[in-house]
Amino acid sequence: MMDVEVRELMQAFVLSDYQVQEVYSRFCAEISKGLKRSTHALANTKCFPTYVQDLPTGDEMGKYLALDLGGTNFRVLLVSLKGHHDAMVESQIYAVPKDLMVGPGVELFDHIADCLARFVEKHEMRNSHLPLGFTFSFPCEQKGLKEAILTRWTKGFGCPGVEGEDVGRLLHEAIQRRGDAEIAVVAILNDTTGTLMSCAHRNADCRIGVIVGTGCNACYVEDVANVDLLHADFKRNQKDVLVNAEWGAFGESGQLDFVRTEYDREVDDTSINKSEQLFEKMTSGMYLGRLVRLILMRAMQSKVIFKLSNRREHFATALQKNEDVFETRFISEIESDSFPEFSKTRTIITELFGLEKASVEDCQKIKYICECVSKRAATLVAIGVSGLINRISDRRVVVGMDGSVYRYHPKFDAYMRNTMHKLVKSDKEFDIMLSEDGSGRGAALVAAVASKTK
Numbered sequence: 260m261m262d263v264e265v266r267e268l269m270q271a272f273v274l275s276d277y278q279v280q281e282v283y284s285r286f287c288a289e290i291s292k293g294l295k296r297s298t299h300a301l302a303n304t305k306c307f308p309t310y311v312q313d314l315p316t317g318d319e320m321g322k323y324l325a326l327d328l329g330g331t332n333f334r335v336l337l338v339s340l341k342g343h344h345d346a347m348v349e350s351q352i353y354a355v356p357k358d359l360m361v362g363p364g365v366e367l368f369d370h371i372a373d374c375l376a377r378f379v380e381k382h383e384m385r386n387s388h389l390p391l392g393f394t395f396s397f398p399c400e401q402k403g404l405k406e407a408i409l410t411r412w413t414k415g416f417g418c419p420g421v422e423g424e425d426v427g428r429l430l431h432e433a434i435q436r437r438g439d440a441e442i443a444v445v446a447i448l449n450d451t452t453g454t455l456m457s458c459a460h461r462n463a464d465c466r467i468g469v470i471v472g473t474g475c476n477a478c479y480v481e482d483v484a485n486v487d488l489l490h491a492d493f494k495r496n497q498k499d500v501l502v503n504a505e506w507g508a509f510g511e512s513g514q515l516d517f518v519r520t521e522y523d524r525e526v527d528d529t530s531i532n533k534s535e536q537l538f539e540k541m542t543s544g545m546y547l548g549r550l551v552r553l554i555l556m557r558a559m560q561s562k563v564i565f566k567l568s569n570r571r572e573h574f575a576t577a578l579q580k581n582e583d584v585f586e587t588r589f590i591s592e593i594e595s596d597s598f599p600e601f602s603k604t605r606t607i608i609t610e611l612f613g614l615e616k617a618s619v620e621d622c623q624k625i626k627y628i629c630e631c632v633s634k635r636a637a638t639l640v641a642i643g644v645s646g647l648i649n650r651i652s653d654r655r656v657v658v659g660m661d662g663s664v665y666r667y668h669p670k671f672d673a674y675m676r677n678t679m680h681k682l683v684k685s686d687k688e689f690d691i692m693l694s695e696d697g698s699g700r701g702a703a704l705v706a707a708v709a710s711k712t713k
């Protein structure tokens with residue numbers, strides 16, 4: 260039996276069936292609001308049309324370049340689509356230094372163009388004129404496949420001079436400034452779109468792409484008739500269009516206030532985008548560790564953990580050091596640890612607090628705290644996914660998933676399925692698949708289907 264005090268401490272993180280249903284209804288209402296021109300401005304979930312209308316068939320061929328910017332790293336990729344649902348990817352990771360994440364936009368784009376040029380040079384592709392797909396994983400209002408206006412930065416980025424601008428143009432200009440490679444940017448896409456495309460490349464039933472990584476978001480296949488926001492001169496001669504829900508922003512009109520805790524409020528208050536991305540702040544890797552850190556601080560203060568130690572003050576100081584000392588990956592490690600050895604948990608406790616022999620009880624309590632935080636995150640993501648599955652007219656829907664939280668957490672998938680079984684309509688069938696390199700393969704596939712359409 261879990262200790263009563265820690266149960267009480269975590270009570271607010273355990274969502275009741277009523278709360279789950281209520282969040283579900285509010286989420287579905289918000290998606291409808293985002294799609295309609297008349298209510299779009301008021302909606303949190305912007306449901307941006309991506310202008311991608313064709314899912315891949317698996318027959319796509321050719322070589323493409325891809326850029327992937329959106330989390331802690333930046334990548335350049337060379338993707339060879341080989342037909343028969345097959346692809347080969349070569350890639351290079353480049354760090355995005357912290358100061359570039361908040362420095363002038365021009366410098367960020369110069370860095371991107373720089374890395375791209377180095378990659379092209381290394382692969383001797385200077386004059387190969389390969390088409391390029393740019394996976395830019397931030398909320399963008401797309402005016403077409405190649406034009407994407409950044410509406411706001413998220414996930415710790417905050418470069419001035421980019422919001423309100425077309426990131427396709429900024430990239431093009433940075434490439435021109437260098438003047439040493441001829442590269443045509445043929446598509447800009449979100450990572451969720453890439454995930455959906457790369458999973459659809461393997462499984463024809465895939466209709467939704469979800470990321471639970473540094474940030475959290477989804478893209479899905481919507482009936483064109485429901486999408487008011489498409490450009491007037493856009494030909495509506497196809498049945499579907501992919502929509503980037505931007506669900507990370509859900510809750511900004513107070514819809515989640517009845518389930519948010521004091522810890523959620525503090526994480527938000529101390530973030531660089533206060534009052535924004537509230538759903539994301541309860542579900543994604545950038546914030547889950549911060550939540551656990553705040554709960555641990557409270558647990559120590561009220562002697563719920565490390566009860567017998569006289570070094571609690573010292574432990575509290577260790578947690579105060581900075582908001583990211585308790586990394587989100589620790590949650591995955593602790594939840595995959597086994598009773599009663601708790602070897603990973605003990606290593607983390609030693610690293611953080613210098614405490615060598617934490618008791619089994621303390622390890623169990625810390626594990627329970629992590630479980631409550633990640634289970635709530637998975638439940639919320641599952642609410643969103645179920646809402647989208649129920650909107651889609653196909654009876655069978657496969658959900659493509661990616662992101663470090665989903666990928667490395669031992670039970671995130673199981674937690675999600677649990678909630679989905681309660682919410683997905685009984686006449687539907689669903690499955691979840693792990694995406695393989697959505698940002699790279701997905702970018703190439705968008706570029707490929709775009710040229711097919713042309």
Ligand code: BGC
Pocket residue numbers: 329396397398399413414449450451470472473474475476477505507539
């Ligand atoms: C962004 C989305 C992105 C998600 C996952 C969010 O912060 O707004 O565009 O898809 O992170 O990377």
